[in-house]
Amino acid sequence: MIQKETIATWFQGLQDRICQALEEMDGKGKFQEDAWQRDGGGGGRSRVIEGQVIEKGGVNFSAVHGRLPEKIAEALKLPESDFFATGVSIVLHPASPMVPIIHMNVRYFETQTNKPSNSQTPVWWFGGGIDLTPHYVVEEDARFFHQKMKDVCDRHDPAFYPEFKRWADDYFFLKHRNETRGIGGIFFDHLNEKRGISQEKAFDFVKDVGETFAPTYVHLALKNKDLAFGEAEKKWQAIRRGRYVEFNLLWDKGTKFGLDTDGRTESILMSMPPLAQWFYNHKPEPGSREGQTLSWLRKGVDWV
Numbered sequence: 001m002i003q004k005e006t007i008a009t010w011f012q013g014l015q016d017r018i019c020q021a022l023e024e025m026d027g028k029g030k031f032q033e034d035a036w037q038r039d040g041g042g043g044g045r046s047r048v049i050e051g052q053v054i055e056k057g058g059v060n061f062s063a064v065h066g067r068l069p070e071k072i073a074e075a076l077k078l079p080e081s082d083f084f085a086t087g088v089s090i091v092l093h094p095a096s097p098m099v100p101i102i103h104m105n106v107r108y109f110e111t112q113t114n115k116p117s118n119s120q121t122p123v124w125w126f127g128g129g130i131d132l133t134p135h136y137v138v139e140e141d142a143r144f145f146h147q148k149m150k151d152v153c154d155r156h157d158p159a160f161y162p163e164f165k166r167w168a169d170d171y172f173f174l175k176h177r178n179e180t181r182g183i184g185g186i187f188f189d190h191l192n193e194k195r196g197i198s199q200e201k202a203f204d205f206v207k208d209v210g211e212t213f214a215p216t217y218v219h220l221a222l223k224n225k226d227l228a229f230g231e232a233e234k235k236w237q238a239i240r241r242g243r244y245v246e247f248n249l250l251w252d253k254g255t256k257f258g259l260d261t262d263g264r265t266e267s268i269l270m271s272m273p274p275l276a277q278w279f280y281n282h283k284p285e286p287g288s289r290e291g292q293t294l295s296w297l298r299k300g301v302d303w304v
Contacts, residue, residue: 001122002199007108008063008086012045014106014210015061015088019047021214022059022092025221026051031059036264040066042084046267050274053099053225057092058270064261068111071260078123081111085261087128088210089254091271092217097237098227100134100141101182101244102217103271105254106210108203126202127189129164130213131172132220133182133244135237136289137296141220142183146303149186152212156205161304164188169299174247179297181247236290238277245276 019031029051037043044062051057063086073080087107094101106128132145146165153160164186172181186209191202248255248271258268284290 001124002203004084004086004108004110007203010207011063011086011088011106011108011210012061014207015045015047015059017211018088018090018214019049019059021218022049022054022057023051025218026053028052029054034266036267038064038066038262038264040064040262042066044264044267046264046270048270051095053094053096053221054092055095056274058090058267060089060267060270062086062089062263062267064263066261069260069262072257078111081123084110084112089271090213093241093273094221094225096225096227097135097229097233098224099221100132100224101241101273102130102132102213102220104128104130104210104213106206108206124199125190125192126206127191128206128209129168129171129185129187130209130216131168131182131185131187133240134293135233135240137183137293138224141223142296142301142303145183145185145216145220148212148216150304152208153186155208156201160188160205161186166300172247173299174243174251176250177243177246179243179294180299181243181297183296183301183303184299235277236284238275239279239282241273241276242278245272248272 023030026049029049031047031049034046035043036046042064044060047059049057065084066082068078068081068083085107087105090104092102108126110122110124112122130149134141149165150161153164165184168184168187169180171187172184174181191197255268284294
């Protein structure tokens with residue numbers, strides 16, 4: 001079995017590599033690091049950037065451990081146990097409404113249960129995913145993004161992309177709005193031996209997903225960052241950011257897990273945009289780019 005420290009060390013390295021790539025792409029902003037310790041055990045490194053391409057972005061690493069809270073144990077259908085969780089979580093809010101928001105999370109979770117015989121029975125799994133939230137859906141960019149997600153999945157199992165793409169459509173969905181948060185991507189959880197996947201193979205897949213993030217987003221950011229926009233586009237960006245806030249606070253399980261395990265609030269809420277707006281009963285003009293974007297925010301679009 002792979003040592004959890006080995007997994008955490010790799011995630012730390014991934015954080016370093018992604019931060020370097022994003023700084024080079026932005027050309028101005030530099031990540032500010034905030035190292036922290038969790039009262040119950042473990043800690044992390046929160047890094048935030050405010051640049052010229054990325055208005056506000058966070059690339060966070062954490063490795064926390066302790067007693068699994070009863071609320072979480074019940075939700076996961078696990079017995080009383082100790083837990084260890086590590087991973088990297090990213091949300092980038094660009095300055096330009098022509099550049100998409102992106103999110104990635106790759107993570108590992110493990111519990112250790114003390115049985116009456118004093119034997120230790122570990123329960124482990126990997127999870128994660130990448131999803132894209134354009135303020136304006138551009139078909140060419142959507143197809144490029146989903147092809148990258150399919151490529152990384154196909155290198156490990158051709159069955160992954162259709163399953164994980166469907167999972168992302170279902171997960172990143174605002175039920176109260178009946179619309180997807182963006183154009184989806186891939187989302188997966190509980191990758192372990194119960195799915196017939198060894199720990200080594202699951203870790204290899206998660207590593208590949210993690211390394212796919214930076215080149216994919218850098219391409220999209222550089223392609224669109226210099227496109228012209230005006231007040232109407234900035235207003236629409238603020239509205240779409242509002243939808244992002246609604247999802248993260250109402251539906252995102254990662255946010256709830258972090259708060260329920262006494263995680264660091266500033267790190268958990270780093271996914272919030274610097275500015276968002278809500279307008280009562282706002283409806284875009286028929287045939288407008290905004291209206292066309294809304295028409296794409298649905299489940300089941302076959303981008304590849």
